[in-house]
Amino acid sequence: MKSFKAYFKKEILESVRTNKYLILFIGIVFWALLDPLMLKLLPLLMKNYLPPDIAVMFSTFTRDTAFQTFLNDLFQIGTLFIAFTLMGLLSNEVSLKKLVFPYSRGANPAGVVLAKYIHYTVTISLFILIAFLTNYFYINRLFTGGILSIEIVLKSSLLYMLYYSVLLSILLYLSSLLKRGIIAGITVLVLGYTLSIFNQFKVVRAYLPNYLLLKAADIGYIFDNSLISTVIISFCIIILLVFFSILRMKKIDVA
Amino acid sequence: MIKVANLRKSYGRLEALKSISFEVEKGSVFGFIGRNGAGKTTTMNILTGLIRFNEGKIFIKGKDFLKNKQELIKSIGYLPETPTFYNYMNAYEYLNFVGEIIGCDLKKSSKSVGKLLETVKLAKQGKRRIGGYSRGMKQRLALAVAFMNSPEILFLDEPASALDPEGRVEMLELIEGLKDDKITIFLSTHILNDAERVCDKICIIDEGKILLTKNLSQLHETYIQPIFDVEFEEDPKNEVDLLKKLSWIESIKENGRRISIYVKDIDYAKSEILKEISKLNTNVTSYQIRKSTLEDIFMRIVSKNEII
Amino acid sequence: MIHITVIDINFIITEILRLLPFFIPIIIIQYGLMIFALVQLFKNEAAYLPKWGWALIIIFINIIGPVVFLIIGKKKEIEND
Structure with a gap:
């Protein structure tokens, strides 16, 4: 808990001073x-x-299609930004030997990892919420038609938050595993983009996190039973990967 | 205080530590001496719990280090050779950050953070970002981190290497002061003069093997050299030839008024040499047994290791 | 045919004028970010490229330029000494 608090504050300070926010x-x-x-x-x-x-075709854009276009662009560009900003999450700490002092003074790896994961999950979720609400506001001013409502936008944003939480846990684990953050970043990008291909296959797609994105754009039918397995699997991935990251950070040589 | 038995560590095929054992007594200064790459830093990183090791046992304060790591680490302070910080923080923020990890009372710690910075002479620069610090300043900040929560054991890895001559003297004085406070100090260095000045016990490590562990005073006795330096008032010339005839003298090096006498048996020579010199028809201005510096001893031991 | 185009241009211009207020936040973010990155470039040592190189990137590549500079272009944050 002590390490969690210390590192949570440290991540906030770091995000401000190194412009991560x-x-x-x-x-x-x-x-x-x-x-x-x-x-x-x-x-x-x-x-x-x-x-x-x-x-x-261009002039028939409704509020719904405009929202879907935003979702798609957010996935493509947002993922890029997140992966490259946070790729050094743990690998930089280890390879730049930043953990020598904290570990030598008894820092708890679980606290360090959890603080980092929770801090960035909360940050990204908050930004996603802001983005979705602004987008909704803009769309309402610029487009007509469609059934888009604030409820739909919020539901959709929840799925995006969960998706990026999964992605972040993958990034976290890869970053603990690999010495160079850039490899973790690129792997997450490639993984994120290629998993979307599976959304074409009805049999498997509900078991992969990218199905969250598909459903987020499925205006009118966002929450349905097909999501249950995806959500459960997503949470399992998060818990497992955060747990593995902690294990890895417990065993890793920091000097 | 610290007991290490048959410690082994390898990085892949490279054996960094080949089964080393030693013991450090409470309140003493233990000098760990060796060239770069001998295994000093590896040993310290292991003893501070930063890296794993392959085999062996470590006991600190009588407890198994592996099993009680989290508890034992609280009484250890470490000054690494090249300390790294979060460069975007300033010294106050960093010390508070470490204080929070240790779990010091924050009110108490923020008071002592100021004090700590004063002791290491960083109070003025305390609000500047660490990223802009010089190596010497970082070294002093690192010392402040190592001192937090008044540790019982201090590991100092080349503490003076980044400091200017003045800072080096201050560091040595500081270590001598800590010795009075009964803090156990594990000091690694390759500056042998420093080690000679502050250490109680010397441990020489080379290529991952411990070549010798001895008290400094014992060391000087053991490695005393069988050489007598004698200086005459005038050039002794052929007077020296008389000495050369003595059976217990191995050889004599002449250098003007000064001669160096190499003997076979130092104890015998001690009792006889003055008698012999007094027989000579010349005045002596100085006479002494050559003292080995730690440097001589180190070079002799390490070069012997290379031959093997 | 020409007649229709004239109407179209009028329509386009009124549409763009109507959209103008929506551009304000975008312009603020874009130029704010550019100025912020330039200030950072001025205050810090630059990595990988000379300062003028980064300045060109920051000014001429919208959004991405300043962001790339902020992630990898500042020397102090990536190096130790």
């Missing part, structure tokens, strides 16, 4: 503003250059 905020929230505007603007500017059938 700023980078994560921009990586997640900025697209919520930019996306709907671009979607609105692009067809206007391109109108005279596009063949009529595609122009029609």
